[in-house]
Amino acid sequence: MHKKTGKGDEGRGTRPRPASPDHQVGMAAALEEARKAASSGEVPVGAAVFRDGAVVARAHNETVTRRDPTAHAELLAVQQALRALQTDRLGDCTLYVTLEPCAQCAGAIVLAKVGRLVFGAYDDKAGMAGSMGDVPRHRGVNHQVEVIGGVKEDECGALLRAFFADKR
Numbered sequence: 001m002h003k004k005t006g007k008g009d010e011g012r013g014t015r016p017r018p019a020s021p022d023h024q025v026g027m028a029a030a031l032e033e034a035r036k037a038a039s040s041g042e043v044p045v046g047a048a049v050f051r052d053g054a055v056v057a058r059a060h061n062e063t064v065t066r067r068d069p070t071a072h073a074e075l076l077a078v079q080q081a082l083r084a085l086q087t088d089r090l091g092d093c094t095l096y097v098t099l100e101p102c103a104q105c106a107g108a109i110v111l112a113k114v115g116r117l118v119f120g121a122y123d124d125k126a127g128m129a130g131s132m133g134d135v136p137r138h139r140g141v142n143h144q145v146e147v148i149g150g151v152k153e154d155e156c157g158a159l160l161r162a163f164f165a166d167k168r
Contacts, residue, residue: 023118026050026096027152030120033060033073034098034159040065044159047077047097049090049114056093057081073097074105078112089113098156100127100149106135109145116146120156 026048033046037060049057059076063069074097081090094116101109101119106128109117117129117136128135129147136145 022053023094023096023148023151026094026118027098027120027156029055029058030073030096030098031152031155031159033058034156037061037073038159038163044163045073045097045099047073047095049077049081049093049095051081051085051090051093056084070104072102072105074101075108078108078114082112091115094118096151098152099123099160100129100131101136102126103128103133103135109136110141110143113143114145116148118148118151120150120152121160122149122153
């Protein structure tokens with residue numbers, strides 16, 4: 001279990017509010033993508049964008065496949081959703097991702113004005129949605145994102161741990 005203080009300095013240490021049952025479906029879609037990533041030798045992170053209860057976009061890490069260190073699941077899913085919806089804003093969408101977003105992805109989430117971010121496992125080394133910092137809820141950014149963390153945290157974390165255990 002990830003420990004958070006709840007005190008928050010610029011959002012750091014602020015545990016996102018608990019998930020409601022409807023987030024289980026979205027996270028299940030993201031986990032399916034994460035498993036695809038693992039089966040192709042990618043770090044098992046998956047993402048899915050939902051609007052009005054329906055999947056708009058899905059993606060998984062493709063940094064190795066594309067030889068592009070920026071090809072993270074959430075960035076690819078956000079780009080796909082923007083194209084599918086023919087818009088530059090995702091305010092009425094929820095992005096589900098199996099791992100807390102890094103700085104790059106957290107910034108993209110803010111720039112795309114995603115309405116809600118729901119993630120699974122916390123990332124104490126690079127997570128920028130509550131662990132190392134909090135870009136989506138930072139009071140200095142032009143758009144603040146609702147953040148919910150820890151949805152299917154154990155399952156998301158186990159997938160990552162198994163992948164890295166096999167690599168060692």
